[in-house]
Amino acid sequence: MKGLVIDEPWISLLLRGEKTWEMRSRHTTMRGRIGLIRKGTGLVVGIADVVDSIGPLDAIAWRAHRARHRIPLELEKDASRWNVAWVLESVRALRQPVPYEHPSGAVVWVALSDDVVARMDVAHGTSQRSTVAPPTDPQAASLKKRPTPADTPTEGIDRLRMVPVARDGSRFIPALRRAGGFTIGRKGEEVVVRDYLDALAELRRMDAPRWRRPNAQGNWGIVTGVRWEASGCSEQDKK
Template sequence: MEIGDVTHGLIIDQPWIDLILDGQKSWEMRATDTHRRGPIALIRKGSKQVCAVAELSASQGPLSQAQLSNTRVLHCIPPDIYRAPDYKWFHAWHLSEVIKLPTPVPYVHKNGSVIWAELDVNAKKTIASMLNQQMDFSTLEESNQPSIAANLLVPISRDGTVFCPEECARNGVYTVGDKGDEKRFTDFHEALAYLREMPIARWRRPNEKGNWGIVSAVDWID
């Protein structure tokens, strides 16, 4: 992350901003796609203050309700919200490398800034100074993420299915591997370790009709 390039902040409401800062949420759900990539500031809605910086690495969507169900571990939105008739936030903005600032940094909030806020010169300088005074980025990432974060890299399939405890255990058993050579584990981390050894990770999960089938990984995400 190039800290000198943090010029805009994403305004995020509660409780989502706290879940991101705590390392529990890495997808921020929005109503539209975004082409912005790279380092951004994270702003707690209503505070007019930057509380962290992060890397905006991708934008995915629109996602179906089935995909939202399969990826809940990433966006943390409960079903009663995303299944509501007026729900419209079907695009996932992928955030990584979240770094909390030692103290929130105020910025000049321009009228009309709802999703993005452009940072003023003083705010950008203060943020850069704070980050430069802290330890190197790799140490920061380790201290700001849960201790098991490195073990939570999980495979995701083309349809948005993520290998996760909430969706992929059938009667407490995870079924992973190629068709005809599948292995069964009762421990999630053992199943995940097996998937990491496969050339292409494959696992069973229920589709939106509740039928269990095999999906293949197209990427690994945190």
């Protein structure tokens, strides 16, 4: 079993059920049961299941789901660094913290010995499940549990992604891909980007996001985004 090193105040918020997202700078492929280590103590203090890795989130999504990660707004400038959510479920605080041998240097994950895991199992058997408070923001409340994905958390990203919306209500969605990819940019300066997430990232960098999409008559033209919204991609959008 692996143990995840988490600093205060985030580890205590997790154990109290006051957050379910551990924000990091990159994705993790780890899934399943892990130990929760309080940084600097040499102690495993809880267990949890890693069920998803979502992101990268832009500043709007990062702010919208603050109830899940609990990073205060005054640290919003760090959103570009802590923009990937490691989603934890079934968080439990061990009744008795279990010491382990910490490797030298700064690490994120620690390989826990069989002896440590056995003592965690004993402590887990008498521990209490953390009560996870329901999310208070409407967008987070609308999220449903997702099946554990493979290495790329496509479904989680689809549900949380902020996408540009044009004045006529049309969105930049995966279905706009043509043979070579997605056409974005100002007229006369268009570029074709093969990957949807890459195209979305480029749109975020523009002063005003512009992309090509078909109108009601089926003619493809460029539209300009006037706002950003959570995608909530439907199955029809993905086709």
